[in-house]
Amino acid sequence: MKKIWLSPPHQSGNELKYIQEALDSNYLAPAGPHIDAFEQSLCEYVGIAHAAALSSGTAALHLALKTLDVGPGDIVICPTFTFAASANPIIYLGAIPVFVDSEMLSWNMCPDVLESTVRHYIHRGKKPKAIIGVHIYGMPVQLDEILSICHKYEIPFVEDAAEALGAMYKGRKLGSFGTMSILSFNGNKIITTSGGGAILSDNKSFISKAKFLATQAKDEAPHYQHSEIGYNYRLSNVSAGIGRAQLEVIEQRVKQRRSNFEFYQRELKNLPGISFQNESKHSFSNRWLSCILIDPQLSNGMTSESVRLALLKENIESRPLWKPLHLQPVFRGVPYFGGNISERLFEMGLCLPSGSGLSDEDLSRIHRSINPKNKSAWIEHNPGN
Structure with a gap:
């Protein structure tokens, strides 16, 4: 009997065309026209102003938190019912993850428990630095309630839409609700770049900062100069070509x-x-x-x-x-x-x-x-x- 996999990649038929374009142009590094086109297509599809294509959804979440100045000792709230990659970047930054239980309707983070958790830490003089909301298995979180909590207590909402490209809430695409939002294009996701992700925001400066950090934080200079620690997180032009073909059939x-x-x-x-x-x-x-x-x-x-x-x-x-x-x-x-x-x-x-x-x-x-x-x-x- 042939193997039936849980969630294998599914090619559109145009992947080879874009890969060949990358080979013919010799844009094999993390730069090139496919990256720009893929980012633009993501923005148009999701309904967001700015995007940066990255090496993974985990990298995107790491940069989202870093861009929001999450650092050692900060509290970041995260659902407990999720993949470890939703919480690992909190640890990367030396911050403290705080896990919140689910509700039974959508299986996502419970707004009531979330608010009591926020109030618990504010009462102790430790206001959370960010709230991560994960759309589990592609199901939207209770966005009205959670965004209301974020607005009420002035806490940035980091939207983890790694599993949710193509899903919507009130007719609006997921990935467009966060102060910063992230996507994943891992091999098991609804579309794939083989491995990859993206960070999204309507705030141009946030995405500019993320792109800077994702390319080893190189300062503007004719030589290699660095004033911050950076990361090697950009997606390759070849992978972005695969993403373009995949996004065409989302x-x-x-x-x-x-x-x-x-x-x-x-x-x-x-x-x-x-x-x-x-x-x-x-x-x-x-x-x-x-x-x-x-x-x-x-x-x-x-x-x-x-x-x-x-x-x-x-x-x-x-x-x-x-x-x-x-x-x-x-x-x-x-x-x-x-x-x-x-x-x-x-x-x-x-x-x-x-x-x-x-x-x-x-x-x-x-x-x-x-x-x-x-x-x-x-x-x-x-x-x-």
Whole structure:
């Protein structure tokens, strides 16, 4: 059986054309016309004034925080239910991450817990320097509520839209809401540059500063002179060419990913104990990954782990939802605010194959592996039921 991957790259067909242009022009370094064109296309698509194409989403988040003057001892609030890369740049800068629990509707950072966390630190004379909001699996956070908190307490909002290109809130593209916003073009994202990311803002000086830092912080001089520590974070012209080809089909990719989710919802919604990550009234998710929750108390023996192992047996990749950062060994002792919602999501959740190139045959094969008619396929991995 062929391998069905969780979220593999999906070529548009134009990648080779742009790569060949880069080769023919000999622009192979982190400079060239594809970078300028890619950044311009991102700005036009997202609806933002300025962008810098970088080597990764992590690099983009690092520079976003650096540009906002986050430094040693500063408090930066971050959701606990996310990938470690959302918090690692806080540590890079010597700042202190503070993790906040999720809410059950969108699985994103809970606004109520967020505000109580902000007030906790302000009361102690340690106002947070930034709030990072992550659109988990492409689902918008409760932006009205979170932006209101940021405005009320005058704290910059760093929008981590790494998983959310093509998603919208109230008809406006994600990536356009932050004081600084970031995207990822890692190989598993909805579009890819092989590896890469971008930092976005309507503030021109912020992006100029980010580009300066991303190119080793070279001062204006005929020789190499440096007054600040910089980084080697710019995207290459070749990779930007791949990004241009990928961005040309972003709307099609969103449509295909949403179609995957609609298939799973239609075929699995009546199974006992299964629920989905739901869109709120104003949200439009790109459905980067289609995710389910399996409540073992209602599912007649099915668990997220037994289904994962059953899929694996059929050469189908799936993955548990994010393990909360406050449970990760590397973040032991980091302050955490909230209850156990993120822990429940991790315990019950599973990401199903979501690639935009999935065929009807692939989807049927995945469904057959989960269908209760094939209960023996997954119950043997869960002998306690």
